[in-house]
Amino acid sequence: MFTPTIRRLAGSRAPGLMTAKRRNIDSIPSTDIKILRTVDAVRRWRKPHVFDHRIVSLVPTMGALHDGHLSLIRAAARASHHVVVSIYVNPAQFGISEDLDSYPVTWDADCKTLTALDRQLADDGNNLGRISAIFAPTTEEMYPSGFPGQEVDSKGSFVVMTPISELLEGRSRPTFFRGVATVCMKLFNIVQPEKVFFGQKDVQQSVVIRKMIKDFLLPVELNVIETSRESDGLALSSRNVYLGDRRRRVATVLNHALRAAEKQYSDGVLDRKAVLEAAHSVLTNTLNEQLALDRNQRVKYNVDYISLANPANMEEVTEIDPEAGAILSGAIQMLPVDSLKPGEFAGHKGGPAVRLIDNIVLKPKAKGQ
Ligand SMILES: Nc1ncnc2c1ncn2[C@@H]1O[C@H](COP(=O)(O)OP(=O)(O)OP(=O)(O)O)[C@@H](O)[C@H]1O
Numbered sequence: 001m002f003t004p005t006i007r008r009l010a011g012s013r014a015p016g017l018m019t020a021k022r023r024n025i026d027s028i029p030s031t032d033i034k035i036l037r038t039v040d041a042v043r044r045w046r047k048p049h050v051f052d053h054r055i056v057s058l059v060p061t062m063g064a065l066h067d068g069h070l071s072l073i074r075a076a077a078r079a080s081h082h083v084v085v086s087i088y089v090n091p092a093q094f095g096i097s098e099d100l101d102s103y104p105v106t107w108d109a110d111c112k113t114l115t116a117l118d119r120q121l122a123d124d125g126n127n128l129g130r131i132s133a134i135f136a137p138t139t140e141e142m143y144p145s146g147f148p149g150q151e152v153d154s155k156g157s158f159v160v161m162t163p164i165s166e167l168l169e170g171r172s173r174p175t176f177f178r179g180v181a182t183v184c185m186k187l188f189n190i191v192q193p194e195k196v197f198f199g200q201k202d203v204q205q206s207v208v209i210r211k212m213i214k215d216f217l218l219p220v221e222l223n224v225i226e227t228s229r230e231s232d233g234l235a236l237s238s239r240n241v242y243l244g245d246r247r248r249r250v251a252t253v254l255n256h257a258l259r260a261a262e263k264q265y266s267d268g269v270l271d272r273k274a275v276l277e278a279a280h281s282v283l284t285n286t287l288n289e290q291l292a293l294d295r296n297q298r299v300k301y302n303v304d305y306i307s308l309a310n311p312a313n314m315e316e317v318t319e320i321d322p323e324a325g326a327i328l329s330g331a332i333q334m335l336p337v338d339s340l341k342p343g344e345f346a347g348h349k350g351g352p353a354v355r356l357i358d359n360i361v362l363k364p365k366a367k368g369q
């Protein structure tokens with residue numbers, strides 16, 4: 001029998017702080033937010049809203065909620081009567097040597113965060129709806145024929161979209177978009193949302209989802225919500241907890257690099273080489289400054305890619321078409337620090353290598369601009 005390698009069936013653990021007592025709870029205490037763990041429970045909850053013509057939105061997440069997630073939920077509550085937030089760490093989108101085992105799981109904090117947000121939504125007259133449910137399935141529930149595995153050549157039922165899944169993020173993470181498209185197709189089929197909300201931070205993911213909706217004729221409206229950032233520009237991300245203080249300070253370099261490239265475009269430069277050179281020079285200069293520091297002060301990173309791409313398909317462009325604009329995006333790998341100072345916090349799980357992504361949309365320019 002085929003027995004795929006499974007490092008951790010994360011979904012079994014994510015909501016699985018479950019005690020026998022908790023297993024019986026079907027809503028967050030003192031709230032109307034239901035906790036749905038099975039496909040059947042979601043379908044039973046969903047059915048009446050087909051007949052009462054209530055708009056249902058879905059916000060897919062992997063938990064460890066931060067303000068970026070909350071901005072998606074706020075946008076969903078403005079536009080729909082019922083918001084369903086899914087919390088599921090989908091093992092299929094993690095490569096075999098990626099961080100599935102250490103991915104932050106903060107179920108209790110997530111429930112508190114959603115409770116507080118739901119109260120705010122209730123007090124704000126601009127919303128159509130509120131948070132109606134969390135969908136927190138197990139991996140057994142999501143993969144009813146058995147989990148197919150995380151290997152590139154795993155056999156199973158997948159949604160595969162090429163060539164977009166092979167570019168950029170997909171080059172570094174060959175199973176990533178297969179896992180994302182597959183789990184999102186399942187989530188859409190389970191929840192049957194009229195609207196779905198995704199973050200601009202994962203720009204290529206949003207382009208994959210747009211194409212999946214188009215090519216598989218899904219009756220779903222995609223909403224992409226702008227990236228929420230720390231005050232110094234770092235894009236919020238659940239993985240930022242791995243950074244620790246020292247790498248956190250330098251982590252803004254990716255955003256600074258993309259902003260330098262963006263300035264070229266604002267100044268009228270359209271040529272790929274010139275635009276990207278501005279970003280690479282920030283990355284190189286900052287790295288050289290860091291390498292000149294002592295081992296217990298410096299931060300090192302590898303640049304995975306800096307891209308200038310067509311917003312419709314994420315394919316590289318040699319010149320920006322000002323009528324179409326472009327997506328500037330990048331990924332860097334922050335390496336573990338060489339040597340810690342006494343008492344220094346290395347980051348969640350000892351501060352492993354952290355892959356950061358970010359992007360800036362270069363908007364189309366009006367003629368003559
Ligand atoms: N800073 C952000 N601003 C807006 N949306 C975001 C932000 N970070 C994540 N999202 C969106 O939230 C949704 C769920 O993302 P996810 O749970 O993977 O969080 P994440 O912070 O991106 O985690 P990770 O660190 O694993 O990439 C996705 O649509 C993602 O694009």
Ligand SMILES: CC(C)(CO)[C@@H](O)C(=O)[O-]
Pocket residue numbers: 060061062088090093180183184202205
């Ligand atoms: C969309 C998603 C929830 C699918 O697992 C994930 O890729 C994410 O959190 O961006």
Ligand code: BAL
Pocket residue numbers: 093202
């Ligand atoms: N935010 C995208 C999910 C992932 O990196 O696995």
